[in-house]
Amino acid sequence: MSVETLERPEAARAVGTDFDAIVIGAGFAGLYALHRLRKSGHAVRLLEAGSGVGGTWYWNRYPGARVDIESHEYSYSFDDELQQEWVWSERYPAQPELMRYLNHVADRFDLRSDIQFNTRVTVARHDEDRACWLIQTATGERFSARFCVMATGLLVAPNKPEFPGLDGFKGRQFHTAQWPRENVDFSGRRVGVIGTGSSAVQSIPLIAEQAAHLTVFQRTPAFCIPANNRPNTSENDQALKARYAELRHIEHEISFGGFFLTNSRIELPTLTTYADATPEQRLAEFERRYQSGGLNCYSTYSDIVTNREANDALGDFVRNKIRQRIKNPEVAEKLIPRGWPILTKRLCADTNYYETYDRDNVSLIDVKDTPIEGFTPDGILVNGTEYPLDDVVFATGFDALTGSLTRIDIRGRGGRSLKDEWAQGPRTFLGFMVEGFPNLFMMNGPGSPGAVFQPVLLGQFQGDWLADCFDWMRLHQRRSIEATEAAQDEWIRHCNEVAEATLFPEANSWYMGANIPGKARVILIYLGGFLEYRRRFNAASDEGYAGFTLTA
Numbered sequence: 001m002s003v004e005t006l007e008r009p010e011a012a013r014a015v016g017t018d019f020d021a022i023v024i025g026a027g028f029a030g031l032y033a034l035h036r037l038r039k040s041g042h043a044v045r046l047l048e049a050g051s052g053v054g055g056t057w058y059w060n061r062y063p064g065a066r067v068d069i070e071s072h073e074y075s076y077s078f079d080d081e082l083q084q085e086w087v088w089s090e091r092y093p094a095q096p097e098l099m100r101y102l103n104h105v106a107d108r109f110d111l112r113s114d115i116q117f118n119t120r121v122t123v124a125r126h127d128e129d130r131a132c133w134l135i136q137t138a139t140g141e142r143f144s145a146r147f148c149v150m151a152t153g154l155l156v157a158p159n160k161p162e163f164p165g166l167d168g169f170k171g172r173q174f175h176t177a178q179w180p181r182e183n184v185d186f187s188g189r190r191v192g193v194i195g196t197g198s199s200a201v202q203s204i205p206l207i208a209e210q211a212a213h214l215t216v217f218q219r220t221p222a223f224c225i226p227a228n229n230r231p232n233t234s235e236n237d238q239a240l241k242a243r244y245a246e247l248r249h250i251e252h253e254i255s256f257g258g259f260f261l262t263n264s265r266i267e268l269p270t271l272t273t274y275a276d277a278t279p280e281q282r283l284a285e286f287e288r289r290y291q292s293g294g295l296n297c298y299s300t301y302s303d304i305v306t307n308r309e310a311n312d313a314l315g316d317f318v319r320n321k322i323r324q325r326i327k328n329p330e331v332a333e334k335l336i337p338r339g340w341p342i343l344t345k346r347l348c349a350d351t352n353y354y355e356t357y358d359r360d361n362v363s364l365i366d367v368k369d370t371p372i373e374g375f376t377p378d379g380i381l382v383n384g385t386e387y388p389l390d391d392v393v394f395a396t397g398f399d400a401l402t403g404s405l406t407r408i409d410i411r412g413r414g415g416r417s418l419k420d421e422w423a424q425g426p427r428t429f430l431g432f433m434v435e436g437f438p439n440l441f442m443m444n445g446p447g448s449p450g451a452v453f454q455p456v457l458l459g460q461f462q463g464d465w466l467a468d469c470f471d472w473m474r475l476h477q478r479r480s481i482e483a484t485e486a487a488q489d490e491w492i493r494h495c496n497e498v499a500e501a502t503l504f505p506e507a508n509s510w511y512m513g514a515n516i517p518g519k520a521r522v523i524l525i526y527l528g529g530f531l532e533y534r535r536r537f538n539a540a541s542d543e544g545y546a547g548f549t550l551t552a
């Protein structure tokens with residue numbers, strides 16, 4: 001590759017295609033893929049359905065939306081000046097701040113010039129003769145590229161249950177994942193929230209402060225732990241930034257969950273097992289992690305999601321904490337999660353969630369045993385009782401991991417449909433490629449560890465791998481790369497084996513695809529940890545791309 005080509009990426013364009021690569025989605029992963037591939041001299045176009053960058057954070061702008069991973073971790077590490085100069089205002093940044101950050105990144109690295117906004121991709125079809133992908137958008141625009149990179153997000157395709165009578169409901173309807181851009185005022189209104197997952201837990205306390213009355217319809221109570229959000233003081237910021245290289249190194253060496261920063265101190269996951277600790281030590285460890293806040297309880301013991309005794313003990317500990325936070329004991333009992341192991345549905349990091357139920361204008365309706373029957377023109381019907389509402393908020397989650405891919409008509413070799421092939425659950429190699437779909441890549445895809453690790457970091461890891469792979473292919477004059485069936489089978493077997501050794505399959509979670517009626521119940525995330533993931537990923541490329549078929 002000549003210097004001239006590197007300076008003029010368009011000269012590197014694959015013969016006969018518009019671009020070397022089309023990236024779909026301008027969230028954390030897609031923006032990095034664009035930046036990294038362009039840096040390697042590839043001609044890239046990023047197509048984004050929204051009118052701006054942000055991905056998940058562009059759409060999820062409901063009241064209280066906030067990431068549950070700490071700001072110094074949930075951010076890019078590829079550019080030291082960026083991470084040193086950007087100052088986060090809080091421990092857990094809220095959605096507007098994440099948007100400011102991603103817009104800053106887009107400007108700083110001049111990404112917008114290669115992004116086409118307001119462009120929803122509807123079809124991606126592999127053309128075998130030309131070894132390229134043909135992309136079509138909702139408005140009929142067409143693009144072609146050698147490589148297609150799906151950076152379409154983990155939690156993007158909204159799940160909105162089709163309740164009978166919903167069309168006739170006279171009030172306003174909102175979904176947390178499709179929140180309007182303009183301010184929504186609930187003052188003086190009777191509001192219903194359906195769902196009690198993370199989005200509900202974040203928005204309920206704020207909606208309750210505004211609404212005349214808030215009715216929460218709860219099917220499964222979540223385990224919520226105070227986020228202990230706090231301002232990022234300049235002292236804290238400087239102390240952490242002085243150690244940023246070390247922090248990032250640690251981040252890469254942690255398998256499951258992240259690190260936590262308390263008073264400028266780094267708290268790492270406990271590497272010992274539950275059995276290694278005395279009863280007093282266990283209690284102290286649970287208390288310490290709980291007080292630190294947010295998702296820190298994932299880091300208590302190395303076997304906390306595999307050892308039932310350890311998991312039960314943590315579950316009981318948190319249940320007691322919940323009980324203590326609610327004045328009304330009857331309401332408290334309704335809010336206490338039971339019947340599934342703690343941590344096997346994502347913990348919720350809350351601010352005043354349980355305390356909100358002590359307000360006079362908030363009521364909780366259990367819809368576990370008596371599900372929502374449907375809507376009347378004026379409200380929601382449960383067990384023959386009508387709850388009158390002016391507004392309803394669907395905090396009903398996502399068709400996670402696969403939904404953002406299967407809603408695009410993706411066709412591989414011989415017209416094979418990804419959606420059809422995944423009817424019994426997604427089959428991938430490393431959650432990154434699919435046999436039969438050459439030159440198609442998925443960032444943070446189903447079967448990858450992003451959702452239980454750190455999606456920003458995984459996106460960077462995969463973006464770097466992609467750039468190296470494309471460079472290698474260019475150097476060795478290969479047109480196409482595809483996962484072998486054997487490598488894919490082995491990956492699926494390994495993913496399932498690892499999951500079976502944990503308690504995750506017991507919960508009706510989005511990790512298991514169990515939140516969507518009719519969706520195959522299989523593990524959708526890799527639970528073997530980032531270290532093992534990285535080892536297998538690198539092994540697949542280090543050994544001359546064993547596990548892949550490359551054609552000249």
Ligand code: NA7
Pocket residue numbers: 155161176194195196197198199200217218219220346367372395396397398508510515
């Ligand atoms: P979640 O965590 O999937 O929560 C969705 C909630 O909606 C959950 O409480 C569901 O109950 C409830 N739900 C879904 N369908 C229904 C019906 N038909 N009736 C009643 N209740 C229903 O989505 P979130 O958006 O809150 O959070 C997603 C992730 O974003 C979260 O894990 C964090 O990683 C950030 P269920 O539990 O299925 O019984």
